Amino acid sequence: MFIDEAYALVGQNKDDYGKEAVATLIKRMEDDRDRLIVILAGYSNEMNSFIETNPGFKSRINRYIDFKDYSAQEMLGIFKLFLKQSQYKLAKEAESIVLSIFNEALKTSDKGFGNGRFVRNTFEQCLENQANRLAKLGDIDRNILMRIEAEDVSLD
Numbered sequence: 116m117f118i119d120e121a122y123a124l125v126g127q128n129k130d131d132y133g134k135e136a137v138a139t140l141i142k143r144m145e146d147d148r149d150r151l152i153v154i155l156a157g158y159s160n161e162m163n164s165f166i167e168t169n170p171g172f173k174s175r176i177n178r179y180i181d182f183k184d185y186s187a188q189e190m191l192g193i194f195k196l197f198l199k200q201s202q203y204k205l206a207k208e209a210e211s212i213v214l215s216i217f218n219e220a221l222k223t224s225d226k227g228f229g230n231g232r233f234v235r236n237t238f239e240q241c242l243e244n245q246a247n248r249l250a251k252l253g254d255i256d257r258n259i260l261m262r263i264e265a266e267d268v269s270l271d
Contacts, residue, residue, distance in 0.1 A: 120157045121155035121157050121162065121165055122164065125168050134169075138169070145171075148175075155176070159181060184221070185231065187214055190233070194237065203261050204261055205262075206263060206264045206265055209264055213237065213241075213268050217237075244266070244269060
């Protein structure tokens with residue numbers, strides 16, 4: 116079982132519904148421990164607070180993995196993977212702009228920054244920008260259609 120943003124189970128109010136959900140989860144973790152794997156995911160601070168909501172968690176959860184944010188180069192690699200999967204090509208000038216956008220985003224990010232999500236949003240924005248640019252052109256071929264240019268890489 117995978118629960119992303121697991122701390123949302125208890126919410127900020129720690130209401131009875133959340134307590135019941137946590138109690139049920141802990142019971143299932145114990146009763147089915149030989150055939151159930153539970154992965155709880157979320158931001159570190161919030162997850163630490165979540166684990167503290169019930170003493171049953173501490174005795175049952177014994178592995179923690181902290182995933183560091185991607186570097187700007189790793190983000191560029193993910194961006195290029197999106198391009199490849201969609202059969203797009205990236206102009207050289209556009210690549211350096213994308214990299215600078217990722218570097219700037221990392222410098223100015225806050226604790227809730229999801230850099231994988233930021234890469235996806237940047238990619239989708241580039242496709243939208245490209246579509247708007249191409250709509251103004253008369254004659255386009257496949258090479259033009261499948262190429263992201265520098266002017267397509269702006270996050271308006």
